[in-house]
Amino acid sequence: MTTCRIGVIGLGQRIAHVLAAMQEVGWDLRVDAHVDAAPVGAPILAAAGIALGRPCETPEALLREGPFDLLMLGGPNHLHREHLAAVFHAGVPIFAEKPIVRTEAETLDLARALAGPGAPDLYIGLVMRSLPIVREVIARVDSGDLGEIVSIDATEHLPPEHGGYLARNWRRRREWGGSYLLDKVCHDFDIFGRLIGARPARVASFGGRRIFTPERAGRPRTYEDGSIAYDLRDAGWQGAPDAFTSDMDVTDHQVALVEYANAARLSFHANSHTALAERRWYVAGTEGTLIADLVRNRLMFRRALHRGKPERMDFGDRTADAHNGADQAMARDLAEALAGRAVFPVTPWDSLEAGLTVMAVDRAMEDRVMLDCAPMWAAYDAARSGAASTQSASRS
Template sequence: MKLGVIGYGGRIKHVIKSIQKEEPACVVQAIADIRPDVVVEGRAEGVAPVPVYRTPEEMLAAEKLDGVLIGTRCSLHTEMALKVLPTGIPLFLEKPVATTMEDARRLKAGYEAGKSRVVVSFPLRATSIVRLVKEIVDSGKIGTVEHVQAVNNVPYGGVYYHYWYRDERETGGLFLQKATHDFDYINYVLGLEPTHVCAMTSKQVFKGSKPAGLKCADCDENRTCPDSTVYGPQKTANWEYCSFAEDTGNEDSGSALIRYASGMHVSYSQNFFARRSAGMRGARFIGYKGTIDFDFYTNEVKVTMHHAPRTETHRFESSQDHFGGDAVLARSFIGLMRGESESVSPLEDGLASALLCLKARESALTGTFQTVEW
């Protein structure tokens, strides 16, 4: 099966490897990228080089493709998707599916008028952990879920201040970067529609008076700064920029309260300066009969019954591909290309998560409750 790629970046390369691991017959047939020197990794000797087109339009017109993957920077996800949707070619779309309300509305309209079926890059909902949590919730074992407490303390949060992600014009803010995953798996488990959201963000750590554009390598404090990416524990070749410069974007913590159609509510909080074993990502789903508690980093799900002296613990084997979710997304996309199955993470859900994130961002900016509607 022939894959076309729009934006051949690091994340989409990983997705392609996951697809090829599931189905070696999938090959990168063509790339659309603004960089003319893009080379496909792992290409066998004697095989013709993959053609690189300057625009998606050129690629789509010249190639017969079985699937298209979009891995551009975030601000271009909507624009590129709108070029593919009318073709009917199955599409793998990275999150966030949109970074502005205008783009979200355009994408919704383009999808409803288009022909392509879509897999959105939401691996968390596809993990064994979340699928077990949903199975338990759907069984009624803990009763109806009446409260959710969710948290994401990101131990690798430096990527949002040292790398290109520091540009809020590209990311749309960190609700769209990280909470979009968490909001999606929460919506998926609950099976309910969010109706209102209020949110707050803070920027207390990653700010400062260092000159704009300063790189860690050029800073006279790069041997003593605990966030140095040249000598410190955050040492990472691609993370070039000073996280304490005056042009460092993005909030460094954020929280949201979300009301659902049933009247219950979810509390969610994310943080980007926690480090090492302080990293945590998971939630508590609480019903009258019991509580489900899980953390992706410990690979455990605990079910505590409220009216019986019993706690069940489920442990999962560790996996590096988004806790096993990437493999499920890969199989789903292969199934779409073959016409054999439906998407495990359709664009309707990608749009719902983006809408909730955009409304949370608006709430944080204006200090108001926001109605979650188009």
């Protein structure tokens, strides 16, 4: 097997976990160079026996250290567009962490670039697309087992240690992460759009910060057995020392309602501090109903007019991070795509549209309106067509 020469821009915790998963499933890889003044992913790579490669000050300096077979972008969300622009025309495949960009303006700018000449092979780390249970959900819907999708009820409820990490990590600030929903659940909204087969037409949302607040700073900080509840992980780049007194300005809980252009409806509930962790999709169709439990990695399905026991599938591979083998599956998908043996399960366009959906939800919450998404999609389609859009993004 030929060694894959990799350059990394933004060596954070997430991209380090992806590299470790790549090696775990059999990649012969070598990180030849990286750009990151303080690579917080270094301990994760060290544990996997992967060297950091040569340090470089800028993406341009890194490119001079090539040639590379793959460039991997893992910086904070606000740097994604800048880093993409720096290596866009290098002639090297790029893997970029999700969300691909952070704002509507960046979305339109990248759409125009992707529609133009010389766009690279671009792979986005929407890791849930590679998860076996998600592949099964998509296959069931595509097969017609559920009939037409009428409605979806979905949740993501995090345990205190995960929510506490987000309240200390750079994702706590809109200027770096975008929003809580954009960073944490753009995966889910990508899948919802795929299952429903239409774009959102109208959205509404309510949310705020009621959990990780200074008023609650005096609450107990350990579980009943004495184990630490909120500080289990290194907070990483720009980390804050305390989840309750940080300068967090994103929501810690949020609900959303989405009506799609084909009249399918979605309700979504996210909470970052729960005693019963859950990531669940309840998909109701005209011919059947499906429940995907992404925490326990189990699927249940029954046809609408059947009274027998539901069909149940247990996918196993449960992990503490609830990715349940998705990182390893994505690593295999990426290897197959780079070798030309298969198509990667998600496209940059899928990622852009999932991001815009979440941005619309967040804007509806902030403006306290039922938001009509048509102007947003018109601007996006103009950018995607390569036309010079006369409409600017409404939020920078």
